[in-house]
Amino acid sequence: MIKVENLHKHFGGFHAVDGASLGIRPGSITGLIGPNGAGKTTLFNVIAGVLSPTSGRVTMDGEDITGLPPHVLFHKGLLRTFQIAHEFHSMTVRENLMMVPGGQSGEALWNTWFRRGRIAAEEHALREKADEVLAFLTIDHLADERAGNLSGGQKKLLELGRTMMVEAKVVFLDEVGAGVNRTLLNTIADAIERLNAERGYTFVVIEHDMDFIGRICEPVICMAEGKVLAEGTLDEIKADERVIEAYLGTGLKNKAAAGAQA
Numbered sequence: 001m002i003k004v005e006n007l008h009k010h011f012g013g014f015h016a017v018d019g020a021s022l023g024i025r026p027g028s029i030t031g032l033i034g035p036n037g038a039g040k041t042t043l044f045n046v047i048a049g050v051l052s053p054t055s056g057r058v059t060m061d062g063e064d065i066t067g068l069p070p071h072v073l074f075h076k077g078l079l080r081t082f083q084i085a086h087e088f089h090s091m092t093v094r095e096n097l098m099m100v101p102g103g104q105s106g107e108a109l110w111n112t113w114f115r116r117g118r119i120a121a122e123e124h125a126l127r128e129k130a131d132e133v134l135a136f137l138t139i140d141h142l143a144d145e146r147a148g149n150l151s152g153g154q155k156k157l158l159e160l161g162r163t164m165m166v167e168a169k170v171v172f173l174d175e176v177g178a179g180v181n182r183t184l185l186n187t188i189a190d191a192i193e194r195l196n197a198e199r200g201y202t203f204v205v206i207e208h209d210m211d212f213i214g215r216i217c218e219p220v221i222c223m224a225e226g227k228v229l230a231e232g233t234l235d236e237i238k239a240d241e242r243v244i245e246a247y248l249g250t251g252l253k254n255k256a257a258a259g260a261q262a
């Protein structure tokens with residue numbers, strides 16, 4: 001579904017992404033792991049159009065999407081989640097969802113005078129959709145809560161919820177589990193699996209929590225120093241010498257050696 005060919009992103013002389021090539025299979029929940037500074041977030045940002053690549057190519061279903069801006073990719077169903085922006089903290093959870101789809105009639109001033117009925121109908125439909133999404137994510141009790149009052153994990157669910165307000169095909173999640181407690185992390189994992197199974201979303205997930213990766217991701221791709229090192233099941237990846245080498249000093253090898261789920 002997504003193909004990345006020999007992608008480079010340089011910041012000055014620094015090669016954050018240094019010739020990365022990989023493919024994302026449609027219908028997969030692909031994990032992306034690698035030590036800090038491996039270039040994972042930069043790779044996401046280039047694919048999602050937030051950063052333009054120095055060189056290389058990204059295609060989606062065979063179409064060249066290299067360097068297309070985020071809003072164009074958004075309409076093609078390629079989404080990268082972002083933290084709920086600070087200015088949206090004072091809005092409710094439901095309102096945060098209702099804001100996602102663009103192109104509502106309410107945007108044009110004259111519409112508010114001449115087509116009130118249509119706007120009301122659209123708003124009603126949006127509200128229903130938002131409530132459906134909240135129920136799906138099991139946070140419907142938070143609909144009227146201000147987004148700023150949510151816990152870290154609840155915010156992550158809301159970010160995921162925003163992708164459900166449009167017809168997403170492939171969703172990029174960067175460190176969904178960071179700072180999230182175990183219970184909510186399970187809820188997030190469930191939501192990802194259900195979106196994948198029931199709505200056909202393809203996911204690419206960056207996460208440091210290997211239990212989380214092991215539970216929902218296949219395949220797993222490991223990056224280091226801007227390049228793809230290995231791809232396989234998490235067990236294959238954990239047994240790969242190059243991967244162990246890359247993680248040296250960051251704890252994976254020690255944990256693996258100790259028999260922990262690194």
Ligand code: ADP
Nearest residue numbers: 011014016034035036037038039040041042043
């Ligand atoms: P990861 O997400 O795997 O931890 P990043 O993609 O965030 O890695 O970063 C890869 C490398 O690129 C890091 O060394 C980081 O300091 C560097 N980097 C990221 N963004 C920039 C930037 N805007 N300017 C300069 N260096 C950057």
Ligand code: MG
Nearest residue numbers: 040041042174
């Ligand atoms: Mg990162």
